[in-house]
Amino acid sequence: xxxxxxxxxxxxxxxxxxxxxxxxxxxxxxxxxxxxxxxxxxxxxxxxxxxxxxxxxxxxxxxxxxxxxxxxxxxxxxxxxxxxxxxxxxxxxxxxxxxxxxxxxxxxxxxxxxxxxxxxxxxxxxxxxxxxxxxxxxxxxxxxxxxxxxxxxxxxxxxxxxxxxxxxxxxxxxxxxxxxxxxxxxxxxxxxxxxxxxxxxxxxxxxxxxxxxxxxxxxxxxxxxxxxxxx
Ligand code: AP5
Numbered sequence: 434x435x436x437x438x439x440x441x442x443x444x445x446x447x448x449x450x451x452x453x454x455x456x457x458x459x460x461x462x463x464x465x466x467x468x469x470x471x472x473x474x475x476x477x478x479x480x481x482x483x484x485x486x487x488x489x490x491x492x493x494x495x496x497x498x499x500x501x502x503x504x505x506x507x508x509x510x511x512x513x514x515x516x517x518x519x520x521x522x523x524x525x526x527x528x529x530x531x532x533x534x535x536x537x538x539x540x541x542x543x544x545x546x547x548x549x550x551x552x553x554x555x556x557x558x559x560x561x562x563x564x565x566x567x568x569x570x571x572x573x574x575x576x577x578x579x580x581x582x583x584x585x586x587x588x589x590x591x592x593x594x595x596x597x598x599x600x601x602x603x604x605x606x607x608x609x610x611x612x613x614x615x616x617x618x619x620x621x622x623x624x625x626x627x628x629x630x631x632x633x634x635x636x637x638x639x640x641x642x643x644x645x646x647x648x649x650x651x652x653x654x655x656x657x658x659x660x661x662x663x664x
Contacts, residue, residue, distance in 0.1 A: 436515035442548035491599030
């Protein structure tokens with residue numbers, strides 16, 4: 434059984450921060466569709482360059498492109514023990530495609546964490562964010578250069594005021610329905626993201642472990658029932 438986690442949340446909720454940390458601590462791959470697209474842009478990949486036009490306006494990249502990216506990434510063997518998805522799914526169509534992929538994999542349930550932060554705080558965080566111009570990592574508070582590679586700190590292309598407003602609108606319109614898609618599942622959890630990062634981390638860990646334990650027990654129970662029915 435894999436530990437398959439989706440970190441949901443509005444732009445600036447801290448889902449990337451928590452996904453990164455959790456994946457590192459548990460030895461799982463973090464799969465961020467935003468990071469994959471930004472890396473593709475740096476490498477001048479034609480699909481990513483096309484996507485950049487939408488990203489710079491705060492709009493979503495089309496489902497077919499994103500689903501193909503995630504399908505390819507989840508096919509790699511390092512995802513067998515599980516994965517942490519960050520920024521995917523963002524539409525109900527993407528969520529349905531992920532469910533089909535999970536059925537094919539048959540490697541445990543999806544644990545869905547929704548990191549919730551008030552809009553005013555989201556805008557404050559995105560306004561203040563700096564990233565490394567070389568490796569793309571979020572800057573650490575108080576450091577004049579990137580803590581990872583020493584690169585120069587810059588404003589992320591889509592953290593411009595008007596683009597942030599559009600990203601938040603797109604989140605409400607396209608991504609909030611994804612929460613409703615998952616909400617009734619026993620492995621769905623909500624975390625208060627408006628706390629210090631270490632407190633968010635503590636809650637995220639507790640929620641994931643609790644949801645995964647319940648999910649694993651349910652899958653084992655269902656398998657016992659099917660085995661008995663087949664006897
Ligand atoms: P993406 O890269 O996924 O961006 P996003 O969803 O807008 O999220 P952010 O990275 O801005 O925020 P986050 O929640 O990860 O917060 P973070 O941890 O960085 O997507 C970018 C674009 O790519 C999209 O607009 C779209 O065009 C395209 N795209 C990507 N995926 C797609 C998909 N599936 N379908 C279609 N299109 C797609 O934190 C933010 C800041 O807050 C940082 O400075 C951080 O240090 C700080 N912070 C974090 N936690 C805390 C805390 N607890 N307290 C105080 N500060 C905190």
